[in-house]
Amino acid sequence: MISCILKTKSKIFFAFLLALVVSFGAFAQEQASDQAEVATKGVEPGATQGATTDATPAGDPAVIDAGEALFKNNCVVCHSAGTDVIVGPGLQGITQKRNEGWLIKWIKNSQALIAAGDKDAVAIYNEFNKQAMPSFAFSDDEVKSILAYIKSGKGVVSAPVAGPEGVTPGENVGTEAIGAVGNYLDIVLVVLIVVLIVLVVTLLLITSLLKNYLNKNRKLDEYDNEVVNQRFDFSKIYKSKAVRTLVVLIFVVVLLDLTIDKVMGIGIQQGYAPKQPIAFSHKLHAGEHQINCNYCHTTVYESKSASIPSANICMNCHSQIKTESPEIQKIYKAIERNRPIEWVRIHNLPDLAYFNHSQHTQVGGVECQTCHGPIEEMDVVYQYSPLTMGWCIDCHRETPLNTEGNEYYDKLVELHESSSKGAFTVSSNGGTECSKCHY
Incomplete structure (x- = not known):
């Protein structure tokens, strides 16, 4: 009982x-x-919550977008679209302070206006320590599109x-x-x-x-x-065949799991953050000063590679800014010796894999942060994504293609919709075929 x-x-x-x-x-x-x-x-995925105030443009959206591209590729290094002073003054409200004709002359060739003795031009030149603004081979319409972008308030960060x-x-x-x-x-x-x-x-x-x-x-x-x-006889536990078999099995499974993890991790450098020859901060340049990626990586929309900026691009600003900095002095020494800066490559793909930046950024409209992560928040750049084949294929399977207004895709979309209910993705257009990346 x-x-x-x-x-x-x-x-x-x-x-x-x-x-x-x-x-x-x-x-x-x-x-x-x-x-x-x-x-x-x-x-x-691949995006962060932004704080940009996207004001409704008062002018033609196409003109404003064209002006935004020109501004980010040429002007944002020295000017903000708001009130912040970088190298030159903030441009918010500039269209109310100056007339359009004067602004066109100033942007296209500021030195000509200064040499002609224009009072406003000379005053600005003296106010900003006689730093010469480069001349731009813009047409009048291009300058007007830049002014339309500034006037729209689209680039002002709240x-x-x-x-x-x-x-x-x-x-x-x-x-x-x-x-x-x-x-x-x-x-x-x-x-x-x-x-x-x-x-x-x-x-x-x-x-x-x-x-x-x-x-x-x-x-x-x-x-x-x-x-x-x-x-209770504890010796019976460790002498039991069942217990011994279970212990050996657990040991083998753990060892196999660790081995597979190590083998599968070969060649994956996620988190890799090498020390660079010059302490360049993307957080400062791309984040605080909002310099467009295309300004330094000039071929990111046009070529297979994004290109590493030359010392000449650095000197567009640093011939005037922080010239006494020890890190900037390293750029001067590289120019004096006529030797390139030996940046350490961070993102490496195997030679057997073909990747084209322009195909993704220009045609696909993929943002830099999708693959490179919050680059504008990195003091030291590191590899954000795994860059494995499975990671790429998953993106191709999930990313829909923008086929609107492109007759090339009409028949393909029609055939796809007749046999599938899902979205027309990169994979639907052959994006997961072996020869797409390996040929």
Whole structure:
């Protein structure tokens, strides 16, 4: 009878223990799912939440877009579209301060206006330490498009405001929030282990007290006495063939898993951040000063490679800015020696893989951050994406093609829609064929 009571209590306890584990696991998964949903809500892959005020343009949107491209490729190094002074003055409201004819002359050839003795031109020249603005071979229409862009207010960046759920626009929250979820799960697991240990200790204490009570206050028959006072032989555990087999199996599985992880990681340099010969900060240049990627990487929209900027591009600004900086002095020395700056390559693809920047940036409209991550937030650039074949193929399978207004795709889209309900993606156009990247 006593043995039955003990067995029944043991079953009830372990059933309770199992229910506790299941409930804790379900609670942890539910909380993780909720937090991950909050972390990624409203954030699309490869993009960060921005704080740019996209004012409705008063002029032709096509003209404003053309002016934006010209401004970002030529003017943004020295001027902001707002009120911030970089090298030259901020240009917000410039169309109200100066007439269009004067601005066209100034932008196309400022030195000619200064030499002619124009009072406004000379005053600006003197105000900004007689730094000469380069002349631009723009047509009048191109200058007008730049002015239309400035007037539209499209390039003015507003102060960050608190977004929903306490997230500040512009904050790269995705991976950090998901990492926080992982930390939360670790805490839950530690708490769960502590609770289990406490329960086991409590069970052992209760068993010990019950055993002592029965030995002192009850006359036990031979069978009950054997059950109550039985000794657990630990040697039977490690001598058991089943236990030994299980231990060996676990060891083999762990070793195999570690081996596969190491083998599959060969050639993957995600997170690689080498030290460069000059401490160049993308956060300062592309982030704070909003210099367009195309200004330094001049072939990113036109060629297979994005090109590494020459020292001459650096000197467009640094012939006037921070000339005394030790890092800038390294550029001067490279020019004096007529030797290129030996930048360390970060993003490496194997020779057997073909990749074309212009095909992605110009034709596909892929943003730099899609592959390179929040580059405008990096003081030291690192490899953000794994750049594996599987990663590329997943992107080709999920990215829809913009086929509107392009007759080349009409028949292909028609055939695709007749046989598939999904979107017309890069994969639908042969983007996952081996010869697409390997030929």
